[in-house]
Amino acid sequence: MPEVTLVEAINLALGRAMADDPDVVVLGEDVGVNGGVFRATVGLQERFGPERVLDTPLAELLISGLCVGMAAQGLKPVGEIQFMGFIYPCLDQLVNHASRMRNRTQGRLTCPMVLRTPHGAGIRAPEHHSESTEAMLAHIPGLRVVMPSSPERAYGLLLAAIRDPDPVVFLEPTRLYRAAKGEVDDNGEALPLDLAFILREGRDVTLISWGAMLKETMAAADALADEGIAAEVIDLATLKPYDENTVLGSVAKTGRCVIVHEAAHTGGFGAEIAALIAEHGLSSLLAPVTRVTGYDTVIPMARLEQRYMPSVGRIVTAARKACQYN
């Protein structure tokens, strides 16, 4: 099997989905001739033509609204928003239309669309290019929010998202686009949505994360192993709806939990998981659930962004504290 980067895996999945299903169309800014600013859609317009891989005007609200209209007509649009910082004009369409078209028409019209966007900081990008506001999206009923953390999962989860009969926001960890490499078999097999992946088993502490922060979380698990602490690492992968059973099952085993996310602390998705454990896993807890997150401030630009993001050291310290708690 060939080794590919995460962004190449995205490209493989898009190509596979378009080859399999003539209803799949790709649209967004610079996705056609240019192949996308991160090259996620490179070569697709040559293969499938400008009608199915279209360069839209520079209008994010339009891209999301087009997806709703196309999807209700039976196409399977995959829209690209160039960076997560530019997704906000799409919120009206996601909240008021995409996520509830099926419900408000009682199944008469549906919205099988995917909105892809690069997520997160760490690539020294300009202002507004480093956002991680996934919790906002995960709050919307009727939507799916998915974030892969490896080429293999990017391929399988994107195929699943495109085939899913409901709207999916697909968040791609910008920092891993080229940094994450792995073997991907372009066999057209999707991975299940709504399920978390246990990346590493351990009995002492559960580390839960998603997207690019899995890199630091896995490194922290290595460091903890050197200290004799066996960490279990969960990639949540789908944030909406998320896999409560895997989370609760792991915490029942370890009794300790550290949640890691790049997004700001207050109201982040870690709060949701901590509340779940408080409601349904309290009796198995041996230590307070802790969160290692971005700070409650605006994500700083390049010079300070590394200081904002959770480090391996902060994760190790939090996990160690949980294990020493009594």
Added chain:
Amino acid sequence: MASKRANEELPVIAHFEVRRRNYLAPDGSIDRPLPAFATDVRLLVELYRSMVLLRLFDRKAVALQRTGRLGTYAVSLGQEAVSVGIASAMREDDVLLPSYRDNGALLWRGVKPEEILLFWGGDERGNHFSGPRHDFPFCVPVGSQAPHAAGVAYALKLRKEPRVAVCLFGDGATSKGDVYEAMNFAGVHKLPLVFVATNNQWAISVPLRLQTGAETLAQKAIAAGFSGEQVDGSDVVAMRAAAEEAIAAARDGKGPHFIEAVTYRLGDHTTSDDASRYRSADAAQAHWKEEPVARLRSYLVGRKMWTKADEEQLAAECHERIEAAVERYLNTPPRRAETMFDNLYAELPEAYAAQRRELAGEDDA
């Protein structure tokens, strides 16, 4: 001024024009020769009957709201010719994307009156209606259906289907980026899409002069690269003619068109609004002289196509139809609470199954 003279020496590189269409004068006389379809008396009578049905239906809906049997409702009083005229020019397999004040179009396309009442009575099943299955539901967030119309029209064009999307919205919506972004895209791809702005002069309390500095709404199409026209929106013959031409051209691959239907909102914005707070009764009163139902009736009566007996019979028929619909609406029991989870996703995710069970009262076992 020297600078102005200098400018006049520069070449003009583009010319634009916006035309205004009308056939029937407010008193029902003819301003200019009628379009071909107007020789079809049955069609004119059908347009008339539909406008009357809408007006009487609105009246009943308001009565239901005032007596606590319906939620907030938006009447079409004074602008019945727009939605009826437009819908009458559509084929069944064309796609309608309405706002929340286009009941004339919905009724014309086969949506049952009780389904409209169900929606405004607070039941999602009203959107699961008997009209064409591909038509869009009511759109409450103003103008946000315009990008959908562009997406629909793109899908129709991609599949080379000879169908047209028709998107209705009000004058207020033309101030939103949604509408302009959709128009811009439609222009780029020459989509089979007809935009219809019902310019009833008021966006709740905000008059048109505070909505735009443009002379017409129709000219907004020019910036998007296609044609726009102003139509007397109280003249159903003009509305039908404009729609017929625009839809035929769009079906023929000639691209989008924008119709500004100039009319007047004779009623309140909705049953929750009181227009006397922001406009004088006299202002609205003057526009009663132009309203579309009396105008077409004057024409029909003048040509001996319609009699007092016809009018009485129509009123009785409408009354019977509306009362029967109200009866069915009032006798429709609410859905079971747990069904609020049905149709949320194609299949309810495991994560929400417990919440559905709680609503179903299945938790106390």
